[in-house]
Every structure is written in C-alpha cells, then in structure tokens.
Amino acid sequence: MEQRLAAILAADMAGYSRLMEADEVGTIARLKTHRIELIDPSIAKNKGRIIKTTGDGMLVEFQSVTDAVKCAVEIQQRMQRRNSDVPQDRRIEFRIGINLGDIIFEDGDIFGDGVNIASRIEQLADVGGICVTGAVATQIADRLEVSIEDLGEKTLKNISRPVRLFRIGLENSALPAQPGDFDAKRSISKPSIVVLPFNNMSGDPDQEFFADGLTEDILTELSRRHELFVISRNSSFVYKNRAVNVREVAEKLGAQYLVEGSVRKIGDRVRVTVQLIDAANAAHIWADKYDRRLDDIFAIQDEITAAIAATLPGRVEAAQRDQLGRTKPANMAAYECALAAKVLHHRGTVADNTQAQSLIDRAVALDPGYAHAHAWRACILGQAWVHSWCEDRDAVWSEIVAALDRALALDDNDADVHRILAAVSVNNNALTTARYHQERALSLNPNYDLVVVQQGELLTWLGRPEEGIEWIRKAMRLNPHHPERFWSHLGKAHFAAHQYGEAIEAFMHLSVLDEVQHAFVAACYGWLGDKIAATAHMKEVRTLLPEFAVESFLATLHYAQQSDVDHLREGLVKARGDDGFPAANDF
Structure with missing residues (x-):
C-alpha cells in the first residue's frame, strides 16, 4: 500500500440509463468518440492518470489541483460547444467533482476518504458543471481565472463531518490561452x-x-x-x-x-x-x-x-481563386493561403500536395487560431497519408490527429471540421467515428454539398448504397456546379447496389478516369458479361498502375460488409479475360 496527497477528479455521465435505453449503440459510440477526441487527450495534456472507469464515469488522479481544475473546465466548456446543436434528450453531459486529500494506492486502485468525498460531491454538481471542496478552492483562487461560488457546508453520505463546497462558474472562466490562439491582429481575411x-x-x-x-x-x-x-x-x-x-x-x-x-x-x-x-x-x-x-x-x-x-459559396470561392492568380504569394493572408492550398489539394498530384502543405502551414503560422486552416492541414496531410506520398506514415498520422484535435478545440461548430474528421476516419477504417462526425457536419450545415455527398459515400461504405445514391443525387441538385468527382461517388454507389448500367453511365461523366475508376467500370462490365469492354478497362488499369493486384486494391477500400468486398472481387475476376493477366488466385 502507498498513501499520499493527491487531487482526485470524479466524473459521471448524467442520464446514462435513459440514454442507453433510448439508443444503446449510438450512446456508446458517441461516448467513445468524446473520450477519444476530448476527454482522454485533455486528461493526458493536464498530466492526469485514469485510475478507474465504469460504464458512465471515471476516477482520475492529478498531482496538481490546478491541473485537475483546468482539465475539468476544458472538458465541460468543450462539451457545451459540442452539445450546442444536439437535441436536449440526446446530449451527453457530465457532472464533475474534485477533492484534494489523502488517498491509498493498492493493486492499481485508489481508496480512502479523499476518493469518497470526490465521488459524493460529483453527485451534487450541476449537469455540465463542476463542484469542488474548500481545499481545492483555496488552491486555485489566485492561480486560475475562474469564478468560484460558495455553496456552504454540506452533509455527504457516509461522511461524518460536513464539507464546505464550491461551484466553478464555467460562463466566466478563462483558462490560460495556448500560444498564438489570440493574435493582436488576426490575419484571416474571409470573403x-x-x-x-x-x-x-x-x-x-x-x-x-x-x-x-x-x-x-x-x-x-x-x-x-x-x-x-x-x-x-x-x-x-x-x-x-x-x-x-x-x-x-x-x-x-x-x-x-x-x-x-x-x-x-x-x-x-x-x-x-x-x-x-x-x-x-x-x-x-x-x-x-x-x-x-x-x-x-x-x-x-x-x-x-x-x-x-x-451554390453561392462555390461561386465566391471561384471568384477568390481568380483573384489569387493576381496576388503575390508573399502578400497572401491566412484565408488566401488556405484557399490556394485547397485548390492544389483538389488537383490530386504529389507535387501539388507538397505545395499545398507548404501553403496550409503558412496559413496556420499566420493565424494559429484559424480552425479552418488546421482542419484543412489535416485533410491535405491525409491525402499524402492515403496515397503514401510521405516517408513516415506513422509520423504523418500523428500530425493529422494533432491538427484535427486543434481544429476541434478552436471551433467545434464548423461543419467543415467535422466533415474532414469524418473523411479522415473513413480512410482509417474507423467507420463508427466517421458516422458521429458526419452526423455532426450534417446537423451543422445540411445544405453543404460536400457534406451531403459525403453522407452518400459513407452510406455506400456501410452497405446502404441505395440510400447513398439518394444523398449523392441530392448533393448534385443542391450544387449544379458540383465537382466532377461527385460522378465517381455515384458510380461506386450504383456498383455497390448492383446497378451496373447506371454505374457505367456515372463514370462516363468523368473527363478522365484514374485506375480506381477504370477498375470499377471493368467490374461492371465483368458482371454484365461484356468481356471485350471489361478487358479494355482492365488494360487501362494495368497501364496506369502496372503493379496492380486485386487483393491490394481491395485493401485500400473501406467496405463494412465482406459481401461488398466479395462482390467487387468477383467482378474484377470476371473482367480478367485471357490477356496474360494472372489467374484469379494470383491476384
């Protein structure tokens, strides 16, 4: 056994049983997402250590009372932003209690009066609020810019003496800013x-x-x-x-x-x-x-x-792009750097991606508090990660995660931030996390064509292509000037729905097909029994990617259901023809 003084944070999810009864799978998925993106990183950043977790709560030890309160305020303030557009009956909210006292460590667990008091006062905290003991309030009074309200002495269950409690007021709390968050002169110049x-x-x-x-x-x-x-x-x-x-x-x-x-x-x-x-x-x-x-x-x-x-934002962005052509790079503001980086990103080549990274890095340097730039930095790095245009994929992935975490911390109500989070999650095969962020993006901006088309793409990966087709066509109706790649998403959705003629028609709207699109068209013709057309498209695949192998290709896709993988594999096998390609089992 080991005994020492520590700050103990006890957290509990309000209304857990009600939420689980209403939507067990969704509640667990959302809670897991909050932990992965917000709660656990905040604990780690403030040097906390999770001692114990339950289905709806946790105990965390901090060596510093200040760190414990900073962590609690950050979690509750960011959860408020996350819940701002969520219906009241679906919100995940926490109560937090913090105590400073002696605790006993044994077999990886903690015991003692200090722990019991933290657990009891957590139950007295407001939903979405923080309750602390007098010992904690005394320690932070001159160290943190937080409002502290005296709640008086309270009698706690199984605690013999009354305990003086205080409420931390989140509405007036200001934590120390990260460097660069609030520049004296902001360099965003939005249209x-x-x-x-x-x-x-x-x-x-x-x-x-x-x-x-x-x-x-x-x-x-x-x-x-x-x-x-x-x-x-x-x-x-x-x-x-x-x-x-x-x-x-x-x-x-x-x-x-x-x-x-x-x-x-x-x-x-x-x-x-x-x-x-x-x-x-x-x-x-x-x-x-x-x-x-x-x-x-x-x-x-x-x-x-x-x-x-x-339609309007796309027309504004197009006008801005025209102006950028007449702007010297050295004179670009953060917004303009981000816009130029997006243009390069959409071209989809190694060289353009490298240039895009340089420009988006400059946007972040010009304005570190620009959430949109951090999100697009993750997107541009994600393109390099997906296509292996980087030497150290693990290091780049860490940068992507850090950029997205920063974007969320700066603006949790930007549909583009959640759209990009969903896209990156899909490419990492984290489809549950992708669904959460996609739902958030849709709720924040249901008429954003890029969010709407991505809903269709995600539904296709999840094995619901008929619904996916409806969403993709809705995005096309919303923005008649939509990017050409919408046709590719539609073609893949029709293929997954076994609608091969419609899939081919969609792919034929593309001015140029890449090896992935040729492979899907080949599989369509394979299923239709058109050997000549199927073989022609497989030859195009081999021309564009001589090392093409079916199993390696399938591993780059994100189908949730094995039947969808098998469906595409069989179409490609049917498309093989007698032209010297390897046998099906050698793909």
Whole structure:
C-alpha cells in the first residue's frame, strides 16, 4: 500500500440509463468518440492518470489541483460547444467533482476518504458543471481565472463531518490561452457577403412575406459556412424597397460581394431570380433562376434556399481563386493561403500536395487560431497519408490527429471540421467515428454539398448504397456546379447496389478516369458479361498502375460488409479475360 496527497477528479455521465435505453449503440459510440477526441487527450495534456472507469464515469488522479481544475473546465466548456446543436434528450453531459486529500494506492486502485468525498460531491454538481471542496478552492483562487461560488457546508453520505463546497462558474472562466490562439491582429481575411432583401415583383402584397422569408433563410444558411463573413440581417434590411448603388452599399457595409434577387408570381407559378455581384467592379459573377409551381410555398422556399446556399459559396470561392492568380504569394493572408492550398489539394498530384502543405502551414503560422486552416492541414496531410506520398506514415498520422484535435478545440461548430474528421476516419477504417462526425457536419450545415455527398459515400461504405445514391443525387441538385468527382461517388454507389448500367453511365461523366475508376467500370462490365469492354478497362488499369493486384486494391477500400468486398472481387475476376493477366488466385 502507498498513501499520499493527491487531487482526485470524479466524473459521471448524467442520464446514462435513459440514454442507453433510448439508443444503446449510438450512446456508446458517441461516448467513445468524446473520450477519444476530448476527454482522454485533455486528461493526458493536464498530466492526469485514469485510475478507474465504469460504464458512465471515471476516477482520475492529478498531482496538481490546478491541473485537475483546468482539465475539468476544458472538458465541460468543450462539451457545451459540442452539445450546442444536439437535441436536449440526446446530449451527453457530465457532472464533475474534485477533492484534494489523502488517498491509498493498492493493486492499481485508489481508496480512502479523499476518493469518497470526490465521488459524493460529483453527485451534487450541476449537469455540465463542476463542484469542488474548500481545499481545492483555496488552491486555485489566485492561480486560475475562474469564478468560484460558495455553496456552504454540506452533509455527504457516509461522511461524518460536513464539507464546505464550491461551484466553478464555467460562463466566466478563462483558462490560460495556448500560444498564438489570440493574435493582436488576426490575419484571416474571409470573403464578406451581404444578401439584400429580395424584391417582390408580383404586385401582390401577400408575396412580400415569401420574399422576406427567402432572404432571411438564405442569410441563415450562408451563416453556417464558416469560411464566409455574412453581413447581418439588421444591416442588409435597411435597404429594403430602396434603389441601391452596389458599390456604395458594399463600401458602407464592408462587403466584397452582394447577393440580390427578385420574386415574381405568374398564375400558379413563382419565379425566383438571384445574382451574385463582385462589389469591386459591379461585375456579375453568377446568376440563376428558379421556376416552380406554387403548390407549397414553404417547400419552394426551402428548396430554393438550399440550392442558393449550396451554390453561392462555390461561386465566391471561384471568384477568390481568380483573384489569387493576381496576388503575390508573399502578400497572401491566412484565408488566401488556405484557399490556394485547397485548390492544389483538389488537383490530386504529389507535387501539388507538397505545395499545398507548404501553403496550409503558412496559413496556420499566420493565424494559429484559424480552425479552418488546421482542419484543412489535416485533410491535405491525409491525402499524402492515403496515397503514401510521405516517408513516415506513422509520423504523418500523428500530425493529422494533432491538427484535427486543434481544429476541434478552436471551433467545434464548423461543419467543415467535422466533415474532414469524418473523411479522415473513413480512410482509417474507423467507420463508427466517421458516422458521429458526419452526423455532426450534417446537423451543422445540411445544405453543404460536400457534406451531403459525403453522407452518400459513407452510406455506400456501410452497405446502404441505395440510400447513398439518394444523398449523392441530392448533393448534385443542391450544387449544379458540383465537382466532377461527385460522378465517381455515384458510380461506386450504383456498383455497390448492383446497378451496373447506371454505374457505367456515372463514370462516363468523368473527363478522365484514374485506375480506381477504370477498375470499377471493368467490374461492371465483368458482371454484365461484356468481356471485350471489361478487358479494355482492365488494360487501362494495368497501364496506369502496372503493379496492380486485386487483393491490394481491395485493401485500400473501406467496405463494412465482406459481401461488398466479395462482390467487387468477383467482378474484377470476371473482367480478367485471357490477356496474360494472372489467374484469379494470383491476384
């Protein structure tokens, strides 16, 4: 036995039994994800040691009271952010109690009064809150900028003497910042955009609410995109029913881009026009119109809002890319470096990935508190990791994990952060974790085409390709200017659904097929019994990748069900032909 003074943190999950009864598998998966991404790293960072875990709680020892409280505050504050968009009845929330006292160590476990008191006061803490003893409060009073509320003396179960307790106020707590989190002058220069009130051209006052509602919905949806700075409704609605000068409005509101539109009712139809304008030269970057039957005006409003919100950011980004071509690299701000890095990343070559890494590193250096840049650093490094464009894959994976952890800590409500976390998790075959982050990304921005298409891709990996096809087609409808690779996702989903003709048609929309896409087309023709076409595509695979082997290829995919792996393998075997390829068992 060993006896010593230590700070003990006791944590317990509130409403555990209720959540398990409602959704046992989902609750366990979400709790595991919180532990992997937040709780365990926070304990390790603050030099804690997990002594014991139960289904819904844990005991942790810290050598320093300050470290224990810092860890507790970080966990509770970040859990608040994580739960901000989660329905109340599905939230995972914790109570935390911290005590300083003598404890006894024996056989890897801890005992004694100090442990008992920590466990008792944890039960008295608010849901999502922290309760500490007087000994803890005294130690941190002058060391941490946290508010401390005296709760008075309390009688605890099986403790003979009353114990003075204190509540840590999270709303006013400020922990020491990490270096670079809050620069005096931030170097993010996000594109700013103002959505002017849509004009009602119908001559029908009853259509006014539709025009205003459409404007407000577009504002709300665009605000979900953290890569844009959206001017508030209060500022933009000042210009309702007024003739405006684009440059004057932009200068007054500090906007680089303006969105304006109109609504016109014609019989039983409604037409909505929308255009995106570059305020610097009043040039029209993009315009579109939507004609719909007036069966359900609210459904129309939702549909048009989704389409505009999905398309506009891509048009803004395209305009920004054009401007980047005229910008000297040395003059780029963090946002511009991140944008240029994304462009290079999407080209998908070794050389472009190397350049992208350099630019995204510069974005992070210019603004260490830029969550979006940290997330995209993980994405760009992830591309190098997936394709083995790096000498030490383990070291790169550690960098990816660190970048994503930093992005989450900085902004847990950025859909792109969770989208990238889901994508990286898929590539690491952690499909349960991928599902959690994909759900978060969808809840944060349900009209983001990259999130929507990724939902379809994930469902295909999970063995639900018919649902995946619906999501991928929805992403294509949301953004008619979608990246070409959406067709590849659709082709793979149709193949998994045994819809070979539709799969081939989808792949044929690609301007150039890589070896993976040729392999899927070959497997489609193999299943259709078209030996000539199947063999032709297998030859293309061999040309692009002379060392191609079926089993190695299958190992790079992420199917959750063995039947999907066997289905693709058999299609490739059928596609082999008599052209000198190895026999099926030599693949």
